[in-house]
Amino acid sequence: MSETRIEVKDLVVRYGDQVAVNGVSFTVGRGEHLTLLGPSGCGKTTTLRAIAGLEHPSSGKISLEGHAVYDAATRTNVQTEQRGVSMVFQSYAIWPHMSVFDNVAYGLRVRKQGQHEIKANVERALDLVQMRHLADRGASKLSGGQQQRVALARAIAFSPTVVLFDEPLSNLDAKLRAEMRVELRELQRRLGITSVYVTHDQEEALAISDRVIVMNVGVIEQIGTPEEIYNKPRSRFVADFVGSANLIKGKPAGDGTFVTEGGTVLKVMAPHMPHGRETEVAVRTAYIGLEPLAGENHVPGKVRQRLFHGDFVQYVVDSPVGAMIVRRPPTNLLPEGADVTLSFSPEHCVLLEA
C-alpha cells in the first residue's frame, strides 16, 4: 500500500479558449491535509473538481491509490460515481426534499448497506458533527451552519479514504468559520482522512493544513508547509497573498546582501540559488521590530500613521527603503511622528525569485 493517495500530473483543464488549469502536478499522502490556496479564478476549484470527476480535463493524469482515474494518454476517464472520493460543496448541496437522516444515509444506501448498518453509521457521523438531535428534521429547515455540519456528516458517513472540500466555510460568518475550522481539523485527524481542501482564505489555509499549494492563474506558485510558505515565499505573489509583507526593490549584491534602490545595504536570505536578476526582497510585517537588535538589519524611520487593530497595532513608517508597514503587539503605542529604528533579521528578509 503506497503512501500516496492522490497523484495529479501535468493536469490541464480548458473551458473553450480559456485555460483554467495550466499544467498542475502534485501528490497527496495518506492522511495528509493538503490545501489549494489562491484567489478566485486561479483554478483551485477546477483542479479539485477534476479529481472528483466533475470536470473533464484536456490532458494530464490523475491517479487515486495508484490507479489512474483519468489519463489523457490512454483515454481513461472513470465516472464520478465510481471514483469513491467524497466531497463537501461550497453551497453544501443538502437535498431539501429529504430529512437530515436521509441526506447522510444517501451514500450508504447507494452502497447497499443493511438498515442497521446504515442507522449506526449515520448516527455516528451525526454525532461527530453534533447534529444527532436533528436527524429527523427536514433538511430545508436548517440554518447555514447546521447545513454545513450535515454536509460534513454526509461526506464522512460511508468512511471514505479521501474527502474533497470546496470552500466549505466561505458562506459562514467569521466567528463560526473560526470555530468550524478547528472542528474540521480535529475530525480529519481523528478519522485519518486524506483531504484536499480548497480555500481563498490564507489564514484558514495556514491554520489547518499539512501542506499548502498556492495557485495563481492556473499554475502552482509554491508548494510547502504553512511555515515554509509563510517564512520563505518564493514569489512576489506568494509573499503578497499569504500574510502581509513589505516588498523592497533593489538588486542583489552578492554574498547574501541586497542593495535597495535608495542605497541601503541589507543582509538577506535566499531560499533558492540566486542568479543575480532578482529585484525584490520581502519582509513580513510581523517580523519587524522597532528597537534595534544585534545581528539584524537596522533602518531608521519615522512613524507616519498608526492604526489600532485590537489584536495588533499597525504602523506605517517612512524610511530610506520605502514606506514600511509594521505590526506589533498592541502595547506601548508609539505616537505618530516618533522616530524609530526598524530592525529585522536577515532570515526574515527573503529574496524573491525573479
Place this chain on the structure above:
Amino acid sequence: MADASTGISRPRLNGQALTTLAVLLIVGFLVLLPMVFLVEESLNVGDPMAFPPVEFGIANYVAIFEEDLKTVWNTLIIAVMATVMAIFIGFTLAWILTRTNVPGREKLERLMELPYYMTPLVGALAWAVIAGPKSGFINQMWKAVGGTGDIADIYTHFGIAWVMALFEGTVAFVMISASMKSMDPALEESARVMGASKLRTMLTVTLPLVMPGVLGAMLFVFAEMLGSFAAALVLGIPGRIYVITTAIWDSTLSYPPDYGRASAMGLSLFVVMFFMLSFYRRMIRRGTFTTISGKAFRPRPMEMGRLAWVLFGVCALYVALAVVFPIAALLMTSLQRFATVLLDQAQWTLANYETALSLGPVRTALFNSIILGLGVATVGVVIMALLVWIIYRSQLRGRGAIEYLVMFPQAVPRLVFGLALLWAWLNIPIGIYGTLWLLALAYFTVMLPLGVRTLAGVVLQIDKSLEECARVCGASWAYQMRTVTLPLLKPGILAAWLLIFMACVRELGASAFLMGPNAKVIAPSIVSAFATSGTELTAAMALIQTFTVIVALVILFRVARGMTKELQ
C-alpha cells in the same frame, strides 16, 4: 390643489389616477363584457336566434350532462393523454438539454422552438397526410411492402392527443427546463460523488426537486389541452370524435345555430380551466424547495460519454417528428395532383400553388393577418407596457384588480372567447362585426396575458432606484415613463412585440367566429380550405402561410436585433 410644502406629489398622482381609471375601464370592458354576454346567452332556453334572449333557464347546462357526456368524456381522455405525452416529451428534452453534455446543445435548444411556429393546425394537417388510414403515407408504404390493413390511424383519440402533445411539448419543455436551470447543480453532483449512478441521481435527486415545476407545467398544459381546437377540428371530425371545442364550433355552424348550448359548454370549459390555472398559480407562488446558494451557478452538464449521441438522437427525433416530417409530407402533398407517397405513382404539378396563390382569400387573408399582427403588436405593446408599469411599479390601489383582469383571458379558451365576443358585438349596436377592427380588438384582448407576462419579467428586473432618481430630480410621471422606464424596457418590448405578432398571425380560435367577407385571416382560411378543397390545395396553402410567417419573423428578428444592439 397643489400644496407647496408637500412638493409636486399631488398633480402627478392625479395624472396617474386618471390614467389608471381609464385603463381599468377599458380593460374591464374588453375582457369582462363579452363574458357577461356569454353568461346571458348560456341561459337562453328560448328561440336561439333571439337577441337578446327572452327566456332564461339552466336547461342548456343540464343538457350537457344529458346529451353531451360523450363529448365531455372525449375531451377529458384526449386532454389527459396529450398532457402525459407532452410532459414526458418536455421533461426528457429539458433534462437532456439542461443536464447533460449532449453535443450541439445551443443549436438544439433553438430548434426546440420550431414546433411552436409550425402551429398545431399545420401539424395536424401534416399528420393527417402522414398517418391517415388507408391513404396516409405510412399506410401506403406499409401496403407497398406487403402489409394488409392500416398500421396507423391518426383519426383516433390517441392520434389527436399525439399531435397535440407534439406541439404543446415545446411549452412543457420551456417551463420544465426553466425549473431545472434554477436548480443548484451541486445537488446532483453531490449525489454522484456519493456514488449514485446517473439514473439513480436523476430519480432520487433531480426528479423530486423539479417536481413542483413539472406539476405546474402539467396543470398549465392540461388547461391548454382542454381548450385546444385545431387538432380536434382536423383530426377529430373524420373519426367522428367531438371534443367540447369542436362541439361548440359545430353548434354554431348549423341552422338553427344553438348559441345557448354553445355558450353553456364554453362557460363550463372556462370554469374548469379557470380552476386549473388558479391551482397552477398557487403552486408557482409557493415556489419550489428553496436551495441555498452563495454565488450564481454555472450549470455544469453531466458527462454522458457515448450515450450523449443517443440523447442527441432523441432530440433530433423530436424535431423530425414535429417539424421535418410534417413539412416534408406537406411539401410532397402540395406538389402532387393526388397525394401519394409512392413516388412511382406520383403526378407532380405546381397547379396547387398556382391555385392557392390566385385564390383571393389566400392573399387577402395573409395580408390581413400580417397587418393585424403589425397593428396589434405595435399598439398593444405600448398599452401593455403601461399596464405592466401600473401593476408592478405604481402604488395605486386598484392594481391587483388590474392584474387579475389582464390575466383573465388566459383562462378562457380562445374559441370560447371568440364566441363571447361574437355574442357581445351582435348585441352592441356598433357595426364593427365582420370587420378587421373587431378582429384587432379580439386579438388585443386575448394577447394581453402573453404581452403582460413578458413585459413584467423585464420590468421587475429594472432597479426601482433608476425611476425614483428621475422623480427626485423633478420629472413628472409621464416624463419619467417616457425618458427612463420605456427606454429601459426596450429589449422586453421588442420581445413582447415579436411574440404578439407571431401569436396574431397564427390565431385560429377567436378569429373563427369573427371573420367577415373582407376580414379573412389566414388560419381559419386554411381550416375552411381543408373542409372544402382537396388535401393537396390545403397543403399548399398551409406551406405558404408557414413560409410567409417565418420570412416575416426572420426580417423582424433582424430588425429587432439591430435595435437592441444600439442599446448595447
Place this chain on the structure above:
Amino acid sequence: MKLFAAASAALCAIALAAASPASAQATGGAKLCASPQQMDGFKTCADVAKAKAEGAFTLYSTDPEQGQVKLLAAFNKLFPEIKTSYVRLQAGALYAKLLSERQAKSYLVDVIQISDMGMILDFQRKGGFRQYISPEMQFFPKEAKSQPEGFWTWGSVIMAGIAYNPNQVSAADAPKKWEDLLDPKWKDSINVKVSNSGLQHGVWYMLMPILGADYFKKFGEQKPRAFDSYVQQYGRLVDGQDKVIMGAQYSGYIEFKAKGAPLAFVFPETGVPAVPETYGIVDQAPHPNAAELFMDWFLSPVGQKALADALLLHSPRPDVPPPGGADTVPLSKMKLLTPADWNAFEKDRPAFAKEWNRIVGTGR
C-alpha cells in the same frame, strides 16, 4: 305517386318554359324596367355606371371556393372595376351567419346563394330579400323563381346519386340501387354530407317516403362519415379512404372526372333527389347596383355558362347546355326527385338535422 307527378310536372314545366311568354306581374311592387340595356350577351336593368362606381360585390354561397373563384373571375373580367369577394359555408352555417350579421346590423353581403329552399323561404318571410326583376328571369320556369318574381331565383340544380371508385370497387360489386347501400360490406366505408347541407336534406326528405324510415335506421348502422363538401367526399374516394358516396353530388363527379380521377356515378332507378341552389339580392345590400348587374349577368345564358364552366352545375334554364363534356347527362334525361312543398321541406329540417347527426355520429 305524388312525387312522380311533381317531378314530371317539373320536367314538363321546364320543357314548356321556353315557349311561354314572359310574365312580369309585379305583385311585390317592383316592375321590370322599361328599357333594359343590352350588354355583351345579356340584358340588364341595373344602372351600370353606378354599379361600376360602387366598385365591389360580395357573394355568400355554398359552392366550393375553387369554382366560386372562377365564376366571380368571369364576372370580374367583364367588369374589372367591380372587385368581387365571397364567403363559403355550408347552407346551415351560411344562413346562421347571415342572420347573425343582420341582427348586428352588419350589412356585408350583396347576393346570397343557399342550397336549402327552406332557408330561402324563411329569409323571404323575414323580408331579407330585395325584390329585383331581371330581364333574364322570364326564361326561368315557374318553380325556379319566387312568386312574385324577383325575390329569389334558382341558379342551378344539383342532384345526388351514388358514386364509387372503380379501382376499389368492381362493377359487379358496385351498388346500383339505394337499397344496395345497406349491404354490410359497405360498413365504415360510406361517406355523406353533414346535416348542414341542403342537398343532403333533400336526399333524406325525398327518399324517406320511398324507402321508409327503416332504411335510414339501418343506414345508420353502416356508420357513414359526414363531410362538409363534395370536394372532401370525392377526394376520399380517390385515395381509397372511403368506397362509396351516398348522395353523391353529380357536379362534383363531373369536376373530378375531368381532372382524371377514377370515378363512376350511378343514377339509381328510384330517382335522384335534387335541390336547387337559389340566389337572391339581399335587402340593404351595400352595393345594390352591382348586385343587380351581377344577377342579370348570372341569370343569362352567358352567366349560366360561366357557372357551368366554373362549377360544372346544371342550369334550370332550358336554353343552356349541360356542363362538362358530351358524357354529361342532361336534366331532361334524369329522374329528378324534388320536394313539392318547400314549406313542408323547411319544417322538416330540425328533425332531419337531429336524426342525421345521430346517424353520422356527432352524438348530439
